[in-house]
Amino acid sequence: MNATAAARVLPEPLEPESRGDYLNAGYGVKSWLLTTDHKRIALLYLASITGMFFVGGAFAVLMRINLLTPDGELVSAETYNKLFTMHGLIMIFFFLIPSIPTVLGNFLLPLMIGARDVAFPRLNLLSWYIFITGATLALVSAVYGGVDTGWTFYTPFSTTYSNTHVMAMAIGVFITGFSSILTGLNFIVTMHTMRAPGLTWFRMPLFLWSLYATSLIFVLGTPVLAISLLALAVERFFGVGIFNPRLGGDPVLFQHLFWFYSHPAVYVMILPGMGVISEVVPCFARKRIFGYGFVAFSSVAIAVIGFLVWGHHMFVAGQSVYASLAFSVLSYLVAIPSAIKVFNWTATLYKGTITYDTPMLYAFGFIGLFTMGGLTGLFLAALAVDVHVHDTYFVIAHFHYIMVGGMVMAFLGGIHYWWPKISGRLYPEGWARLSALVVFLGFNLTFFPQFVLGYLGMPRRYHAYPPEFQILNVMSTAGASILGVGYLMPLIYLIWSMRYGPAAPSNPWAATGLEWQTPSPPPTENFENVPVVTEEAYAYGEERTDA
């Protein structure tokens, strides 16, 4: 039952002076662009990544329409190659990697630990500006014709044979990497030094454990990507041969350096989502999470083991057989902590008392779709099977199940869950539940056929394909059109709610957690007095007054 069902009356917008919250602490562009308030910075990121999401999404739409016909007549081969490259780059570097950490992480971390802000607020703002600089460079490069190397920039194609704006794009991604590094650094220091009295590590919400693990990856992995892209740019600009066999180099070295970051990066792209699910499920089942310690440690285990599996992208790249064996074993090991989380979330539902609010619907979707995506990862970890499905649509289906079926749904779930806190408004529940359903259905129709296409042998990054693959491609495109509608709906009604949604109480979900002890939206300083924490996380089931 929705605690605020009775309160759904359209209010008059409140007078600005009567609200002392962070949204009203100063007006004008300068107060936003020069803010050091973590909550405002979170909204700056939200606007930026939403914009990038729809740009990346537009490229995907063009790709899927092109793939309606076997000869790929919508766009030329050159254009198609640029579309899939830009889609990947934008979605990965400018949407997924920042998404939950920079929006929900920035907004919630200080609130959840009872602090007034993060450890380095000005560095936080700098991180956003670095992100914007990198994103601008990427968009400018796109406008001038984009890049056609694939988001993986494999050499020697990217260094020697591509005639597109590789340098600009590589530098754009390089710059954006520093945004991640500084954000990760900020979060780690904040969590170590600024927790409120009584908030031990094992009383922290699991969202913060996930954020911590993510920050570890930001800090340890991103610099290696930076050096890889720098070396690529140097090779291309100066005509030297670090990765070019004609000039003494080894193209596979690039792959090792690239994937050393880019594999852990995929855990950056799922751990925060898992953290959101760990918050939402207990709240809407009114139950403490099952296996807190196991879920917390599995986040760290995923981050650590995640650094040891990069070679599973290179089983057929000319890597030694022994290395491939080692990477295969480790890839199975890294799957286990994720499985542990799924079982713990499911067990949390057992004998709970469950409601179907939108965040919970997204959580249900996440649990199912992430499970499917994770299970198909096991196919890819199996050496002999990977030889067949590597670089086919099977891989594309696998990672979209995790990143879109998993992470994007978790992102939407989290945005809806904390929307009242962030905006001070309630979103329209009916429309929200409908779009969750549309997203779920559209997603499955888009990506399930791609598993079949992959095993049949349709390679990825193909602008045209043999005619027998057409039916499955048409199904996938049909799904994509539905999915697109499902994403446009929240964009519309969430913006609508900022002006016309009912005012939100401080704790509309009667949830535990320090963030819900502040008004909706919170004042700039978050807490008048530093709270003292005396209870465990997810203390559902104790007597408490609903908001």
Next chain:
Amino acid sequence: MLSDLPLFPARASTIGAGVDHLFFYLVAVALVFSTLIFGLVFYFAIRYRRRSPADKATQITSSVPLEIAWTVIPLCLSAVMFFWGASLFLRHAIAPPGSADIYVVGKQWMWKVQHPEGRREINELHVPVGRPFRLIMTSEDAIHSFFVPAFRLKQDVLPGRFTTLWFQATQVGRYHLFCSQYCGTNHSLMGGWIEVMEPVEYEHWLSRGSTGDPMQVAGAKLFERLGCSNCHQSTNQGRGPSLEGLYGRRVLLEGGGTTIADDAYIEESILKPATKVTRGYQPIMPTFQGQISEEGVFQIIAFLRSLKGERTQVVQ
């Protein structure tokens, strides 16, 4: 129209059955666990739906036996997957003795195939059923990948290096060949067909059509033309070691150490000669990078393989 909906690829190689069976096991595990999780979530969501504000949850929050169970069981299932996949992979890592070699060069955007007997093909590979073949492959430019879905096999081809892929076809037919490593504009068009034929028809095909010299003959001519024979004389009196009977033998290197004179060693000696110098000789061989094509390197290799003879390595 639904009968046109392909759901499973043709299977035409000896490793195909193994890969498919492992795949079915993986599908079974995935189905079981997806159904389990979807089912449980669905069931719990309905069974424990809050029907009145007074409904309370039962706070069961940990069970170490359960945690152990759902850690160990997935570990065991994964162990099966790993060992099965690794065993197939390892068994397929080395071509069986007696495999015939075929040379493949990938370039933007075509596949050039060279049968040792002399027949060349573009974007097609004719092979007889029931015999093992080893493809020795390289690229002229970017990284490509030789992918035959019906064989369940692929291997990246790299510039400046050889990679190999062996297979034995089990079924006559015409199967897709795809490039599966993105390589530029016409990556999607860089494909063709594998024609698996009856052995008798293959012999006919091989002897038909315009052929060049058999590779070893072409290689012998190249060996002369590029001046290799000036230094590499069969008497061991030249500035370079004799190459008679070299192929496949152990070579003593300057500075200690040994190596086997295989395809990669020969290619490296032609393109980066100072990397491994034969013991007792000076590092004076010039590089032929830029003067010899990938096919030329293959031809020299074929020629050297054909050189029988006692191998005597003189250490001065």
Next chain:
Amino acid sequence: MPETHAALAHQFEDLTQQHDAATLGMWIFLVTEVMFFGGLFAGYTMYRAEYPAAFAAGSRLCEVALGASNTLILITSSLTMALAVSGAQRGRRRLTLVFLGLTMTLGALFLGVKFLEYFHKFQEHLIPGPNFGYTGLSARQVELFICFYFGLTGLHALHMIIGLGVVTVMIVLTWRGRFSSAHYAPIEVAGLYWHFVDIVWIFLFPLLYLVDLHR
């Protein structure tokens, strides 16, 4: 009620928390720098294992005397930096300024010597690219070594330049009396950074200048 102090930022409860955060932050940043340089070191290691003779030849093209002098200069500057931090810890403003100044001088000297080395390379046509002038055997692999030479030392020099900037800022702030024995974290943190840049050089020097020295 948070302790008030002119230097206490609003998000912290007290100066100790602020100090701890600053030092932890710098340590984490240094870890990221280790990973950053680590990628280059990994590439160097791989290629050196593959082409030992060429890398030895390339190393002989580097000027050991200048490299060794720079090593001494940099180690000394780390000493002066540590003394500056110690001075700041004890609230000794003049002493801190002296040692910060010495550090800066030594750092600038380091960069001068580095520039001289680069200039020599330029004169001898040893800049990687189409005009690379080395024509011995394995020229391409020697060029690869020189790429790593410029990459590693260039990246290091960039970090030195940033370090000099940081030290300059510290000098200005110390001059203005911003620090005391209660609040000196920025100098300590600058010191950590400077020591790190020194340590990177300690690894670079033997790997680039001292390969196969006895030949």
